[in-house]
Amino acid sequence: MQSKAKTVDQYISELPEDRKQAINELRKVILKNLPKGFAEEMSYGMIGYVVPLKTYPKGYRCNPSLPLPFINIGSQKNFIALHHMGVYANTTLLDWFVKEYPKHSKTKLDMGKGCIRFKKMDQIPYKLISELVAKISPDEWIKMSEKAFAKK
16 A cells, blocks of 8 residues: 655644554654664655755665665555565574564564554554664665675
């Protein structure tokens, strides 16, 4: 479910009430802990945190006119999604997250390659998310993404 909202505030205002609180809390945790240099914007119909083009003019490998994506959060039909490209690109970070998750949540981890799904809004592990988003700086993410997604 991609939103056509042009701003983050518009996106949030269009959410059902039960999702607004969880998305607002996720956003607050991300903004508080995200290393300096990332920017918040609407990205792929969700709230995105990106390396701006002024910092990394090469942009996203799939579409160089777009900034390098790092994290997206969005409300889907049956869950809230947190897409974290660092978890997708770095197995060490993925292994850390998978190991830490049970210490922070009673629910089973529901995760794809880089998409973490939260079906129970009251059981989102905000403290763990705060630790996750703080682990990679924009410069580290640029190097990591260039290495992980280099054309072979």
